[in-house]
Amino acid sequence: MLLTFALSSLRPASRATLSAGLPKLQIRFRTRVVSPSGFKMLSHNQCDKKSKVLVFGAGNFGSCLADHLGDSSHTVYMWSRSEKLVSHFNQYHRNPEALQDHEFTESITAVGPEFPSADLVRGMDVLLFAIPTEGVRETLTALKPTLDAGKLPLLIFVNKGIEIKTRALTLEIIADTCGPEIAKVATFISGPSFAKEIVKRQPTSVSVVSLSPSHAEQASQLFHQPWFRCYTGDDPIGVELAGALKNVYAIAAGIAAGLGFENNTRAMLITRGLAEMTRIGTAYGASPLTFLTLAGVGDLFLTCSSSTSRNFTVGYRLGQGESLDHIIKTLGSVAEGVTTAKGLKAIVDELGVAAPIASGVYDVLYEGRAVAERANELLSLPPIRELDLSVEGGKPAKLLMTKLGLDA
Known part of the structure; x- marks a missing residue:
């Protein structure tokens, strides 16, 4: 991955070197x-x-x-x-x-x-x-x-x-x-x-x-x-992407719960959401391994599994039939997944990465699509290969590394 390659020169020769001076x-x-x-x-x-x-x-x-x-x-x-x-x-x-x-x-x-x-x-x-x-x-x-x-x-x-x-x-x-x-x-x-x-x-x-x-x-x-x-x-780029993207998938998990779907569906959304996050991150230029860390799958699992999550709560209330405007007015705190979904849609389109769950959340939030109808469309997609990280790209991370003077 471009980001991994670009950062390799920054790694210290040893932990002893790293801790020197601390x-x-x-x-x-x-x-x-x-x-x-x-x-x-x-x-x-x-x-x-x-x-x-x-x-x-x-x-x-x-x-x-x-x-x-x-x-x-x-x-x-x-x-x-x-x-x-x-x-x-x-x-x-x-x-x-x-x-x-x-x-x-x-x-x-x-x-x-x-x-x-x-x-x-x-x-x-x-x-x-x-x-x-x-x-x-x-x-x-x-x-x-x-x-x-x-x-x-x-x-x-x-x-x-x-x-x-x-x-x-x-x-x-x-x-x-x-x-x-x-x-x-x-x-x-x-x-x-x-x-x-x-x-x-x-x-x-x-x-x-x-x-x-x-x-x-x-x-x-x-x-x-x-x-x-x-x-x-x-890998701050991978960690930042993971932290932002998981909020969108938490909304999806909340919608599913609001529609009455249970544990099997939540496990499906977490696993396929992680696959989407990893594809997006890899195309962006992050290391795919970052999405297996606490900042990746760890945060995704927690946010998709608890009503303590503001983003999950937004999705749940959407699944229950409430309007987004009413949810935002009464939530009492910021749910960053709502705004992130808009930026994520633009990134996915620019990178040309398949992200049907993220696209579905965007459609519900910003295109006025009915949650049940959009869920049925996702469930009707044809079967695909489960593990596919054969994505090309890395341009956004490469441009950022160049801006920082760290391009290899």
Whole structure:
């Protein structure tokens, strides 16, 4: 694959080389009960040097990651546009708009609604972006004057989506707004990770990836705990695609459940959805193996299997006969699969890849097609070879690597 080839020159010769220069770790243990059955898990603060972290976004995921880092004794600031949220959070240590039942650690300070000051940003060791993809370009543009490539904080992105107008992944948005040198060290976290389970310290694992292996390692060390395990990698394009595309297939799984279909159908959709995601990713230029990771099949399985998923919920309500407009107005939070479906349709058409499930979701969302009618059309397709990754392409990833100065 073009992306795999392009990135191969970035891989360090050995783990010893990779870890050189990184801070030594001192591990301190304490016991925490995480289960009514009496199961006890060892927990520890992994990094001896504590970091100052600024989280952009105070939704479910931004809040839970802020709590995770704050509970590990890091100093955390969490920015929100809502003056009410900021005031309420700082007074009661509760978020009135996300994870309302959870009491957050006192080491988090909410800031806003004004955009964070240059002095605050420059004092941070880590900038964590937990905002919808459509807001990343605006946020980075506002931050650019304060970002110095020579003294750059660790930049971590946890959003999952495609910018609709440009069809750009976040990596490309970073390159466009901040330049290729900053994009090359940006880190991405993705995987099966519901926020409400993370704050309960339910064991969770995620993929942590960057074009710079040392930055992925630093982010992994920042977040890693026994209940929040991190696995590093170097295919951010594949991880970004997987994180965005799985939301569309979660809508499909929700539609099937809303129509009354059960476990066999869900397993079919997850498996065939994974096949589509892998074909699309391979044609784009990502490694097909990335779609077998936590950020790929792991996140797809979780999102397609639980009503906790906003995208699954959108699909379920569509299958039950509700209109999309009514669902969006009453959902109370962002379901990125709705907007991603539009960008995905354009990408699939451009790449010439067969993706009937994704196309079906687009037709229901944007062409006004009836869910039962479109489901019947999909079920009436002729049989095909099950495993077929004989797709050509890689042009989008190659163009992005060229933009970053990493073309082979």
